[in-house]
Amino acid sequence: MSQFQPFRLLLIALLAAFASVLVSLLSGSVELSFDDLIAYTVGDIPALQRQVLEDIRLPRTLAAFVTGAALALAGVLMQVLLRNPLADPYILGLSGGAAVGALASIMLGLGGWWLSGTAFVGALVSVGVVFGIASRSGRWSTTHLLLTGVVVSAGWGALINLMLSTSASASVQGMLFWLMGDLSQSRVGLMQIGILITGSALALRAARSLNVLVRGDLVAASLGVHVNGLRLSLFFGASLLTVIAVTTAGSVGFVGLVVPHMLRLTGARDHRLLIPFSLLAGGTFLVVADTLARTLLAPQQLPVGVITALIGVPSFIAILRSAPSR
Amino acid sequence: MTPLLTADNLLLCAGPRTLCSGLSLRVEQGQRWGLLGKNGAGKTSLLHTLAGLRTPREGTVLLDGTPLAALSPAQIAEVVGLLLQESVDALPSTVLETALLGRHPHTKNRLFDNAEDLAIAHEALRKLGIESLAQRAVNSLSGGERQRLALAMLLAQRPRLLLLDEPSNHLDLGFQTPLIHLLLSQARGNPEETIISSDSVSQGAAVIMATHDINLAARVCDNIVLMIGDGETLVGKAVDVLTEENLAKAYDCPIARVENEGRTLFYPL
Known part of the structure; x- marks a missing residue:
């Protein structure tokens, strides 16, 4: 890869991100034109348009971008931690714990901050359980960690099914939206962005060290990487990023698994490039998916998780087929 | 002068088994050590201990007179390079990117590669005869090509102590001799090297290689550690340690020795 190309790719990703945000801001039931956006920046915009932009579209677009970027980055980190291309941000059971928390809130008829609060607690419980089991046995091997995560996920899955099957049918739709991922009520604040x-x-x-860690713990240690410290940071870093994503938008699937892989297949294997690239592409992807989710069948809103999979699957297959099988 | 590596009274165990006990070594710059023993005798464990990846049950390892325990992994990696028997490529990168990883201990810039590191990586690939594969994905390589790549990564690291675990694995017989000369040139201190590396490492690196190939060790090593089992080890000059009796004891089978064209060959009876 020449020295120039990475910067060109990043520039393209940056432009795509900017375009997706623009399209998202301009799409919806209330007509907003590009001129209105320009007018907004100089503070000269009709009250209705201002309200739609400030109270609805800007916060929702921002939430979509932050969630998508966090999920894509968490996916990259989990794939390195578990050294497994099939790893995604939810593989260690975190989304299951968050879901049980969120569903409990919905069951009890609590909304708003309760929903993200209980989801947050559920996610933390899940992280704690996995960490407790994995570190207590003293074996931080990738296989052991992966198995622990899969088993904990299965446990949460059973609880989720129990809650779904015993809830009143009126609240089940809300639960399903949460489980599939939905940005209609989502807001992010300074904490999430920070x-x-x-x-x-x-x-x-740590990108260089991640490049080394991918080659194996022993290789990394012999090249001077503090392997245990780095893997612990990956575990907690990826978990925290996933927590802010699921407490914002529910468990939006697919972004964290597919975005990093699409980028890897197009040549961004080096984490110095893959990390910024994933942030931009993950954010863009979710902004586009959310724009479609709220406009395709308007005024009906679709869960964004359905759209991510519907666009994600065919485009991933296309890239997989066109990638050179060197 | 302080030896490059000193092992003092090492006790290594694997579960209930004692791999070696009371093992002491003094490895000087430019020396070539062979590590011999049966499968499971503890060759790899000893190499990992000398590289600081494993803590001995008893005893200490000193690098340039400093205990390994007092050095950070990064400090050790600036001096010690380890060739592992296996590599992982679940998320594969290209051959050149992989060779560049060898520069990791020396690179200060966290984001950008400098021209010198790239030149060193290319040079290492050239020396191993795989420069034409530079843009290939690692998972498309054959076993022998992977081994050459692992060696290229090690050369790019430019360690003063090379710890090699079965360096001739997967390699063609025809490439084994050039490879050995390449590794020995590291040990002798190659004038070509000193032009590029600014530090004063002109005395040459030391090599410690674990191998199951007695004849390879006999041909290229000046010192031998022979792991006999039950914790017993023989340490000394190659000519003193590599005798029919010692080898028969270590490998549990009668071994004969012949001299041919100035070379010593061992073969099982």
Whole structure:
């Protein structure tokens, strides 16, 4: 790869991100034109348009971008931690724990902050359980960690099914939307943005070490990487990023698994490139998916998780087929 | 002068088994050590201990006179390079990217590669005869090509102590001799090397290689550690340690020795 190409790719990703945000801001039931956006920046915009932009579209677009970026980065980190291309942010059972928390809130008829609060607690419980089991046995091997995560996920899955099957039918639709991922009520604040930026900066700082860690713990240790410390940071960093994503939008599937892989297949295997690339592409992907989710069958809103899979599957297959099988 | 590596009174165990006990070594720059013993005798465990990846049950390992325990992994990696028997490529990168990983201990810039590191990586690939594969994905390589790549990564690291676990694995017979000369040139201190590396490592690196090939060790090593089992080890000059009796004891089978064209060959009876 020449020295120039990475920067060109990043520039393209940056432009795509910008375009997706623009399209998202301009799409919806209330007509908003590009001129309105320009007018908004100089503070000269009709009250209705201002309200739609400030209260609805901007926060929702921002939430979509932050969630998508956090999931894609968490996916990259989990794949390195577990050294497994099939790993995604939810593989260690975190989304299951969050789901049980969120569903409990919905069951009890609690909404708003309760929903993200209980999801947060559920996710933390799940992280704690997996970490407790994995570190207590003293074996941080990838297989052991993966098995622990899969088993814990299965446990949460049983609880989720129990809650779904015993809930009143009126609340089941809300539960399903949460499980599939939905951005209609989503807002992010300074905390989520701060975590994402800090996490990205730390991940980028460690990018070279991640390149080495992918080759195996022993290789990494013999090349001077502090393997245990790095793997612990990966575990908690990826978990925290996933927590901010699921507490914002529920368990949106597919972004964390597919975005990193699409980028790897197009040549961004080096984590110094893959990390910024994933952030931009993950954010863009979810903004586009959410725009479609709220406009395709308007005024009916679709869960964004359905759209991510519907666009994600065919495009992934296309890239898989066109990737050179060197 | 402080030896490059000192092992003092090492006790290594694997579960209930004692791999070696009371093992002491003094490895000087430019020396070539062979590590011999049956499968499971503890060759790899000893190499990993000398590389600081494993803590001995008893005893200490000193690098340039400093205990390994007092050094960070990064400090050790600037001096010690380890060739492992296996590699992982679940998320494969290209051959060149992999060779560049060898520069990791020396690279200060966290984001950008410098021209010198790239030149060193290319040079290492060239020396191993795989420069034409530079852009290939690692998972498309054959076993022998992977072994050459692992060696290229090690050369790119430019360690002063090379710990090699079965370096001739997967390699054609025809490439084994050039490879050995390449590794020995590291040990002798190659003038070509000193032009590029600015530090004053002109005395040459030391090599410790674990191998199951007695004849390879007999041909290239000046010192031998023979792991006999039950914790017993023989350490000394190759000519003193590599005798029919010692080898028969270590490998549990009668071994004969012949001299041919100035070379010593051992073969099982």
